[in-house]
Amino acid sequence: MLQLSIVIVNYRSANYIIDCLSSAFKFASAQQYEWIIVDNHSQDHSRQLITAQFPMVHWIDMGYNAGFARANNQGIRQAKTSMVLLLNPDTLIIDDAIENCMLRMQQNQECIAAAVQLLNPDGSPQITGNFFMKGGLNHLLPLPYLGAFLRKIAFAANVKKTNVQRAGIAEKADWINGAFLMVKQTAIDKAGLLDEDFFLYAEEIEWCSRLGKYGILMVFGDLFTTHLQGESINSATNSADKGYFNLYDKKGLQLMVSNHVRIRKQFGVGWFLVHLLVFTFEIPLFFVCSFFHHLLRLKNPLSQWQLIKQYTKNVFILWQLSPVIVANTPHFYKMF
Known part of the structure; x- marks a missing residue:
């Protein structure tokens, strides 16, 4: 019986998705999941390329570029399982991380959402778990000159860090990076779906703020997935920047x-x-x-x-x- 649905949003990212699925199917557990690809009107050969190698995927056409929240919501609505994983196309699964994450969530009734430690391609840790700051003031940090000044003030005042550089075995967080976000359907039923006002960015933060009212969010720091961070969106926007500054x-x-x-x-x-x-x-x-x-x-x-x-x-x-x-x-x- 299927226990986990994995939703991947595609926008001209066929090669990344093929690599992602290939990394997951190195492990026998991948055959027990429901794989859902939601296509944001790629208008290319993504479907043929992906289904030729992975015919079991359930393909959903949005008919327009719906962005992250709306496309993932459509996948969640059609999921037939008790847990859902939102997974970025530009991720590579390491050491059966999906299965191990799912098993830990099943064993922890309080945990309603979880992630594994994301890694950069060179193996260094990528920020996965984050904490809320009053009024979202950390969003001022990318500002040129002023942001650097505010960062120095925060450092001098010993302000609590807004993220976990590298998670412990099981680290609580206020919100989780949307590249790998596993959520129980019971929590979604209470908190609602992703807010469809968002096209891209910050939607998982707002969602986690609602999910967190019904349980804890965890990052399992001894489970790993490589995240290429922004490769697909940079291609779509002709941007060379891979961060969020x-x-x-x-x-x-x-x-x-x-x-x-x-x-x-x-x-x-x-x-x-x-x-x-x-x-x-x-x-x-x-x-x-x-x-x-x-x-x-x-x-x-x-x-x-x-x-x-x-x-x-x-x-x-x-x-x-x-x-x-x-x-x-x-x-x-x-x-x-």
Whole structure:
């Protein structure tokens, strides 16, 4: 009897998914799972390529690029099992991590969601478990110059870290990276599905804030999965940035908007406005600091002008969206 459904969202990521499935099917346990691929209107040969090697997958066509939340929700709705794993295409399973994670969750009644320790391709740990900070203030850290200043203040004040660099055997967390997120259906029934206002980014954070009301979230630090981190989305947006500190291109705009939407939903209008005003104040600060920073080093003081220009454009778009965000009315925040 099937006990676990694995949902993978595809957007022109066939080669990554084939590698992911190949890594999972090295272990006999993979044949006991329900594999669901949700396609976000790839309009390529993804289905033929994947099903040719893995004909058992259940394929769902969204018919449009629905993003992370809506596509995963469709997979969850069609899952026939008591647990669901949301798995990124750009992941590689190590040492039967899926099966071992599932068994531990079954043995722990309090644990309603879990992840394994994510690794970078070189084997170094990738942040998997995270903690909430009051008002989501950690989202100010990517800001140029101001973010570095705030980080120094937090370090001097011995502020609690917002993440677990490398998890212990079983480490509690407030939210889990969406690259590998296993959840019990009983918790989903209570907390609801992912919020479909989100297109990409921050949706799993907001979801975990609701799931956490009904049990604990864990990271199993002795189970591992490699995460290539952002390969598929970078290909779609022509972005070279693999982290979450990008505020300048289309990917940066999506990050900026999604994080502000999450703050509004989780912490309220007041904290949303605080973030919006700080991001706006950063515009003149960015220009002044960049100008004198480069001038004092005998470099072109306008060398970052294009970044400043694009950052300003993204903040302006955020202001345009702010009435809808404040009202918290249903809206699909798709930025590309």
